[in-house]
Amino acid sequence: METILVLTHADETGSALTKASLEAVSAGLELSRRLSAPLTIGIVAADVKDLADGLPCAALAVSGEAFAQPRYSTDADACEALCRAAAATIVLAPSSSRFARVAAGVAHRLNGLIDTHITNLNVAAIGDAATIEATRWFYRQRVEAVLTRETRPWFLLLDSGTNEPFACAANTTAVEEVKVELPAARTTVVGIRAPKQDEQTIRPDAKLLFVTGAGWTKKQPDGQIHVAEAADLILTFLRNTGASLGSSKSLVDQGGEGQSVLPFLTHLNQVGQTGATPRHAKGLATCCHGEEPHVVGWRFIGERRAVSLDANCGWTRGKADVVYVADAFPVIAKVNELLAKGK
Numbered sequence: 576m577e578t579i580l581v582l583t584h585a586d587e588t589g590s591a592l593t594k595a596s597l598e599a600v601s602a603g604l605e606l607s608r609r610l611s612a613p614l615t616i617g618i619v620a621a622d623v624k625d626l627a628d629g630l631p632c633a634a635l636a637v638s639g640e641a642f643a644q645p646r647y648s649t650d651a652d653a654c655e656a657l658c659r660a661a662a663a664t665i666v667l668a669p670s671s672s673r674f675a676r677v678a679a680g681v682a683h684r685l686n687g688l689i690d691t692h693i694t695n696l697n698v699a700a701i702g703d704a705a706t707i708e709a710t711r712w713f714y715r716q717r718v719e720a721v722l723t724r725e726t727r728p729w730f731l732l733l734d735s736g737t738n739e740p741f742a743c744a745a746n747t748t749a750v751e752e753v754k755v756e757l758p759a760a761r762t763t764v765v766g767i768r769a770p771k772q773d774e775q776t777i778r779p780d781a782k783l784l785f786v787t788g789a790g791w792t793k794k795q796p797d798g799q800i801h802v803a804e805a806a807d808l809i810l811t812f813l814r815n816t817g818a819s820l821g822s823s824k825s826l827v828d829q830g831g832e833g834q835s836v837l838p839f840l841t842h843l844n845q846v847g848q849t850g851a852t853p854r855h856a857k858g859l860a861t862c863c864h865g866e867e868p869h870v871v872g873w874r875f876i877g878e879r880r881a882v883s884l885d886a887n888c889g890w891t892r893g894k895a896d897v898v899y900v901a902d903a904f905p906v907i908a909k910v911n912e913l914l915a916k917g918k
């Protein structure tokens with residue numbers, strides 16, 4: 576019989592579990608239902624008061640000021656203690672930067688194994704036994720593999736956006752504190768330096784991905800480049816919609832080539848084979864050719880639309896649901912005007 580533990584942690588406010596943690600709770604609940612196996616939720620936070628309420632089962636918690644901030648030594652000890660206290664054979668955790676950093680180390684301490692970037696869990700009947708099958712993609716989302724393992728504990732890091740976040744009910748949940756002897760901390764967190772919210776263009780939780788291509792910085796029909804205008808149109812669109820900003824490789828590479836470039840774009844915005852594979856309900860590509868190494872990063876985008884001048888571009892060759900063969904400058908200017916009116 577398997578014993579399932581879902582590891583979760585608080586968000587930056589400390590007063591709620593992260594969305595990715597709640598997605599892992601949904602996955603754990605479904606797995607425990609299909610296996611008829613016991614489920615425990617483990618919480619790592621400074622203060623667990625209120626965090627566990629509404630969860631679907633009893634929780635174990637490691638708490639205290641030392642667990643307010645992500646730090647390898649304290650997080651690894653906390654996760655190890657939770658796994659031991661739950662006697663877990665299957666450990667699910669969100670693929671957050673906080674847990675992705677420690678999960679492999681914790682699996683090693685417990686003589687277990689880990690698989691990462693899991694996008695689906697299934698229970699298959701193989702002979703008389705119920706077997707857990709975990710799905711992940713390889714080779715930049717081109718090959719999908721289904722994994723089974725006999726080693727326990729088996730750690731599975733779940734990619735965010737692959738499960739609905741668990742909707743907490745109004746019940747109170749029993750929480751048992753697990754004591755951890757604090758390791759000698761060599762790392763002290765003195766604060767967080769992050770761009771202001773409106774400067775942050777990568778928004779994984781946004782419904783829309785807005786992708787910019789190299790066309791924005793190329794000579795336009797009047798023979799001129801219009802980078803300042805492009806920057807203004809793009810930033811206004813992002814402000815109006817709250818969309819996340821993606822880019823083609825050609826556009827983000829231009830900074831290194833000494834050409835005019837949009838200053839708010841970095842390689843972190845790049846979508847594709849050598850970039851990110853984000854998950855958004857909708858995507859809109861502008862001034863981008865829709866080549867295969869770029870479009871492979873759109874694997875998990877629900878509905879795809881593109882605006883390109885080229886009626887023969889990759890998008891029109893079956894890679895987008897809707898293509899507007901048009902000049903993106905007036906199109907986005909008009910969309911911005913309509914969005915501003917609608918506000």
Ligand SMILES: Cc1cc2nc3c(=O)[nH]c(=O)nc-3n(C[C@H](O)[C@H](O)[C@H](O)COP(=O)(O)OP(=O)(O)OC[C@H]3O[C@@H](n4cnc5c(N)ncnc54)[C@H](O)[C@@H]3O)c2cc1C
Binds near residue numbers: 790848862864865903
């Ligand atoms: C190993 C390898 C890995 C790669 N990895 C990636 C990756 O991860 N991500 C990635 O993006 N690329 C990747 N590439 C590069 C990829 O093949 C393309 O070269 C790149 O995506 C092209 O970028 P683009 O479409 O923005 O630029 P371009 O090909 O220059 O296309 C610009 C488009 O803008 C259109 N346009 C111009 N002006 C306007 C306007 N006013 N209105 C509307 N449309 C306009 C043009 O018609 C054109 O179609 C990789 C390539 C290789 C070989």
